[in-house]
Structures are given as structure tokens and as C-alpha cells.
Amino acid sequence: MLRLLDIRDMLIIARQEIAFQPGLNVLTGETGAGKSILLDSLGFVLGWRGRTDLVRQGADRGEVTAVFELGPDHAARAVLDEAGLEADDELVLRRVAWPDGRRQAYVNDRRAGVELLRELGETLVELHGQHDDRGLLNPRGHRALLDEFAGLDLAPLRAAWTAWAAAGQAVETAESALDAARKEEDFLRHAVAELDKLRPEPGEEAKLDAQRRLMQGAERIRADIARAHQALSAEGAEGLMIDARRWLDGAAAQADGRLDTPLAALERAITELGEAADGVERCLEALDFDPRALEATEERLFAIRALARKHGIAPDDLGNFANDLRTKLAAVDDGAKGIDRLRQAEAAARTAWQALADQARATRSKAAERLDHAMAQELAPLKMERALFQTVLSSAEPGPEGQDQITFTVATNPGAPAGALNKIASGGELSRFLLALKVCLTRGNAGLTLIFDEIDRGVGGATADAVGRRLQAIADGAQVLVVTHSPQVAARGAHHWRVEKRVEGDMTRSAVVGLGADQRIEEIARMLAGDRITEAARQAAQALIEG
Incomplete structure (x- = not known):
């Protein structure tokens, strides 16, 4: 709740501190004394949209500070946590304005944007008046108000809506994929058939290319290797060396050992020559291939490369590409069955959502009856016992919070047509309707400061006394600020401030005095x-x- 409002150099307020208290706080004063300045200043520090010429004439800048007390479960804590700010038991909001239109806001002495102020303000303060179009008079918020009155937990319904939406999206995605796959079905079947016929393996292209180069090279060098083999064989050098060894063997006995060393060297040479001849012969055997093998190797190599170029991928990726195409083809073949399963899941999700939506409607219907009865009880003391308040349930588009539209309608006299609050009720009647609604919808909300700006306008006497008593009831265990001209309402206040206008020299000043x-x-x-x-x-x- 609001503990302190510190205003400096705003409009005709030079410096003012107001320490608000729990319960019913009333602010009175003559017309034009400056009561609205307090609300303008509070709205400024909470980021509300309002007048721009707030800085007091002649001042360098204007500043408003608001100090709030936060309970352990206060909704503002979640907003602060989302913004990355620490949430203590005390929340200090400060906003500065300069005459040139600049603004700067602080939350617990850390710079903040106006949007954060507004988010915090929605959890801290609620303003009601005859021109209140943000709260009770806004039909778009009536469902949320009724749900809060009913204590309706919407989390399961929202989760069911999310599940239904996800299931529907899965069906759409599958159907789109199936349609796209069917458009390329002919291509898929032809491409898979080509790939299955060829069945390329990773690394095969490089292997075939090496084999091809080897066979092509063999044709060029085999003739030279064959001639070399012939020169080294028995018909060539080997035969001559064997003849030389035989001749030298025959002459060695008469050479007195002079041929022993040449014979030993010749023997070694014959051995080395034999090994060379064997190696060349093995090479010839390796180079001996069927010309048809080269043709077959080239044919498969070219086929793999052509298929890779056709699909714009590397030859080694053809195998994985084929698997992808088979998967797509399988999706075409099995797609209808898969979509049927997804549609069944979507139908089940919708049924689950519908069951929860029906439960929510039943809860809202009962809560609407209770609210209408409670409003009848509240309107009677406010001298509106002939008026009729009705909570109307109608169908709306399905959504995360069900398929119900809630509208608060009133008929001020028997037989008169019912209509929206702000279109049917007069000024005084509207004030009392809003007050009765607030009494019914707010029971001891200790975390929210409620502000009623001249909500008693247009009523007096016993009706004003009834308004004061209802405000007092709302303030029990909570904090209520009331700007009023009604003595009956002011008399019900637990704390009373008077707003005064003073002339000091040539300057008019507004001050707030605790009474x-x-x-x-x-x-x-x-x-x-x-x-x-x-x-x-x-x-x-x-x-x-x-x-």
C-alpha cells in the first residue's frame, strides 16, 4: 500500500509530503484547492498518461516520489523480478520532469522506463471515478473481474488451449509437408530408382578414379616394361651372364685363382639380375588387365559423377541424399495415415479444452448469479433498490480463457432497457454502481491501494452516508483514498487531509494538511x-x- 507521497515543484505545489495510512483516507477541500494535483502527481510517478505541463512555474524541475509497502505475495514482486530488480519490503518509485518535456524515472534508485512504471502501477494502485474507462467501465475487462470474483483458476484451460493449438499446428505442418511431397512424388520415385540402381558408396568415386588412372597409365608403359623384361630374361642379359659364368668356370682351374673374385661378383650379379627380372615380371602381371575393365570402371565413374552433378551434391553424399529421398517418399506413402493420427490427437486436445471451457462457463454462470445477488444487496442501501444489475454471459470466439463474453449491464428503472454501465447510468447513479461493484469484487485486498475520485458526486443525504459506509467497508483491511466533497463520506474516514490553496506574495500555493x-x-x-x-x-x- 501507499505509505508516502513526496511532491516537489509540481504545478502549484512547492513541497509536500503526505504519509498515507491503512484504512480509509479522505481528502477534502474547496473546489480548485488542488485535490486533482495530488492525483496528477501520483499518476505521473506511476507512468499514467496525463497532462504534460506539470513543472511548477519558475522551478528547474519537478519531482514526485512514491513509497509503497509490499507484502510477501504482492504482484509487484513478479514485475520487479521480470525486470531484474530486487524486490524488498519497500518499493520506491521516483520520477523527474523538466520544463522542456524531458522525463526520467527510477525504481529503487535504478533508472527505469515508463513502461515498467505502468506495469508496477497496475499492481499498486487502482483508480475509480465517473470517467474511469480503464477498470469497471471497460467491457473487455469484465470477464477477468468475474473470474477473480469466482476464484476461477484458468491455468488448466490455458494449458489445454496451448495443447490444442499445438496439435492443430502439427496437422497443418504435416498436411503442408504432404502436399509438397506429393508435388514432387514423380521426381522422388525416379530419383530413388536411379540411386537404387547405381547404389554409390562413400569413397567409391575416388577409388574408381585411381583405378582408371592406373589402367590408363598401364597402356602407355607396359610395352617398355615388356622390352625391359625381355632384356633381363634368359633371352637377354641373364642368359649371357650364365654363359659367361659357364665359360669362366671352365677356365678357372688353369687360371691359378685369378678368376675366383670375378666369378663371385658374377654370381652376385646373376642373383640380383634374377630378382630384378622377377620384379619386372610381377609388374607386368599387375599391368595385365582386360580392356573391358577400363571401360566398365569409366562407365561407373562417369555415372556417379553425372548423378552428383544432377542433384548438385558431392559424389560421396549420394548415399545420404538417397536416404533423404527415401524418407520423403515414405512420408508420401505413409502421410495419410500419419495425418489421421495427428487429427485424432487434435480432436482429443479439442475435447479436453472444450470440457474445461464448459466447466469455466458453469463456474462463471454460478458466479454471475452470486454477483447479481450481491449487487442487489449493495444497491438497496445506496437508494437504488429499483435498479437492476445483470451479468450477461454470451458466446465468444474460442480462446485460452474459454469461449465466454461477460458484460455488466444495468437498468436504472423497472421496465427500462438494460445497457452498458457508462451508457445507461447518470453521473450519480454511475458512481453508486461503480461503488457497489467494487464492494462486491474487492474484499479486503491488502495489496492494492484503491482511489475513488469524487465517486460520491451527485448524491447526498442518506445516499451519501450509504456511500461513505460502503467505502469504509472496502477499506477494512485495505487502503482506500477518497477525494470527496461529501461530509457524510468524509466523516467515515480513518485519516483526514484537507487540501488548501494559499497565496504567498504573488504566488498561489497548494498544501495538504493532516487534520x-x-x-x-x-x-x-x-x-x-x-x-x-x-x-x-x-x-x-x-x-x-x-x-
Whole structure:
């Protein structure tokens, strides 16, 4: 709740601190004293859209600070956490304005944007008045208000909607994929047939290319190798060397050992020559191939490369590409069955959502009856016992919160047509309808500061007294701020401030003064009697306070 409002150099307020309290806080004062400036200043620090000329004339800048007390489960804590700010038991909002239109906001002394102020403000303060189009008068918010009144937990319904939407998206995705696959079915079947016929393996293209180069090279070098083999064989060098060894063997006995060393060297040469001849012979055997093998190798190599170029991929990727095409083809063949399964899942998700939506409608219907009955009970003391308030349930487009539209309607007199609150009720009637609604919808909300701006306008006497009592009931266990001209309402306040306008020199200033017990009697007597306060007015004021 709001603990402190510190205003500096805003409009005609030079410096003002107001320490608000729990319960019913009333602000009174003559018309034009500056009560609206307090609301403008509070709205400024909460990021509300409002007037731009807020800085006091002659001041360098204007500044408003609002200090709020946060309970352990206050909704503002979630907003602060989302913004990455620490949430203590005290929340300090500060906003500065300069005459040139610049603005700067701070949350717990850290710079912040106006959007964060607005998000926090929605959890901290709720403003009601005859021109309130953001809260009770906005039909778009009626369903949320009724759900809160009913204590309806929408989390399961929202989760079911998400599941249904996801299931529907899965069907659409599968159908789109199937349609796309069917458009290329002929291509898929032809391409898979080509790939299955060829069945290329990873690394095969490089292997075939090496084999091809080897066979092509063999044709060029085999003739030279064959001639070399012939020169080394028995018909060539080997035969001559064997003949030389035989001749030298025959002459060695008469050479007195002079041929031993040449014979040993010749023997070694014959051995080496034999090994060379064997190696060349093996090479010839390796180079011996069927010309048809070269043709077959080239044919398969060229086929693999052509298929890779056709599909714009590397030859080694043809195998994986074939698997992808088979998967797509299988999706075409099995797609209808898969879509049937997805449609069954979507239907089941819709059924689950529908069951929860029906439960929500039943809960809302019962809550609407309770709210209508509670409103009848509240309107009677407000001198509107002939008025009819009705919560109308109608069908809406399905969504995460069901398929119900909720509208609060009123008929101010029997037989009169019912209509929206802000279109049917007069000013005074509207104030009382809003007040009765707030009494019914808010029961001891300790975390929210409620502000009623002249909601008692247009009523007086016993009706004003009833308005004051209802405001007092709302403030029980909560915090309510009321700007009022009604003495009956002011008398119900637990804390009372008077807004005064003073002229100091040539400058007009507005000030807020906290009133003690005797001062309250004087202020309420002024509200009853006007400028001339009589003893009878004082006694009447005392009676109002005590009553």
C-alpha cells in the first residue's frame, strides 16, 4: 500500500509530503484547492498518461516520489523480478520532469522506463471515478473481474488451449509437408530408382578414379616394361651372364685363382639380375588387365559423377541424399495415415479444452448469479433498490480463457432497457454502481491501494452516508483514498487531509494538511454549512463522525 507521497515543484505545489495510512483516507477541500494535483502527481510517478505541463512555474524541475509497502505475495514482486530488480519490503518509485518535456524515472534508485512504471502501477494502485474507462467501465475487462470474483483458476484451460493449438499446428505442418511431397512424388520415385540402381558408396568415386588412372597409365608403359623384361630374361642379359659364368668356370682351374673374385661378383650379379627380372615380371602381371575393365570402371565413374552433378551434391553424399529421398517418399506413402493420427490427437486436445471451457462457463454462470445477488444487496442501501444489475454471459470466439463474453449491464428503472454501465447510468447513479461493484469484487485486498475520485458526486443525504459506509467497508483491511466533497463520506474516514490553496506574495500555493480530531469537526462542519460555521454545524459534524 501507499505509505508516502513526496511532491516537489509540481504545478502549484512547492513541497509536500503526505504519509498515507491503512484504512480509509479522505481528502477534502474547496473546489480548485488542488485535490486533482495530488492525483496528477501520483499518476505521473506511476507512468499514467496525463497532462504534460506539470513543472511548477519558475522551478528547474519537478519531482514526485512514491513509497509503497509490499507484502510477501504482492504482484509487484513478479514485475520487479521480470525486470531484474530486487524486490524488498519497500518499493520506491521516483520520477523527474523538466520544463522542456524531458522525463526520467527510477525504481529503487535504478533508472527505469515508463513502461515498467505502468506495469508496477497496475499492481499498486487502482483508480475509480465517473470517467474511469480503464477498470469497471471497460467491457473487455469484465470477464477477468468475474473470474477473480469466482476464484476461477484458468491455468488448466490455458494449458489445454496451448495443447490444442499445438496439435492443430502439427496437422497443418504435416498436411503442408504432404502436399509438397506429393508435388514432387514423380521426381522422388525416379530419383530413388536411379540411386537404387547405381547404389554409390562413400569413397567409391575416388577409388574408381585411381583405378582408371592406373589402367590408363598401364597402356602407355607396359610395352617398355615388356622390352625391359625381355632384356633381363634368359633371352637377354641373364642368359649371357650364365654363359659367361659357364665359360669362366671352365677356365678357372688353369687360371691359378685369378678368376675366383670375378666369378663371385658374377654370381652376385646373376642373383640380383634374377630378382630384378622377377620384379619386372610381377609388374607386368599387375599391368595385365582386360580392356573391358577400363571401360566398365569409366562407365561407373562417369555415372556417379553425372548423378552428383544432377542433384548438385558431392559424389560421396549420394548415399545420404538417397536416404533423404527415401524418407520423403515414405512420408508420401505413409502421410495419410500419419495425418489421421495427428487429427485424432487434435480432436482429443479439442475435447479436453472444450470440457474445461464448459466447466469455466458453469463456474462463471454460478458466479454471475452470486454477483447479481450481491449487487442487489449493495444497491438497496445506496437508494437504488429499483435498479437492476445483470451479468450477461454470451458466446465468444474460442480462446485460452474459454469461449465466454461477460458484460455488466444495468437498468436504472423497472421496465427500462438494460445497457452498458457508462451508457445507461447518470453521473450519480454511475458512481453508486461503480461503488457497489467494487464492494462486491474487492474484499479486503491488502495489496492494492484503491482511489475513488469524487465517486460520491451527485448524491447526498442518506445516499451519501450509504456511500461513505460502503467505502469504509472496502477499506477494512485495505487502503482506500477518497477525494470527496461529501461530509457524510468524509466523516467515515480513518485519516483526514484537507487540501488548501494559499497565496504567498504573488504566488498561489497548494498544501495538504493532516487534520486532528478537532480540526476534522471544523472541516466537516465547513462542508455542511459553507464559509460560516455555526455551532449547529459543528454538532452535526460531530454526530456524523460518531454515527
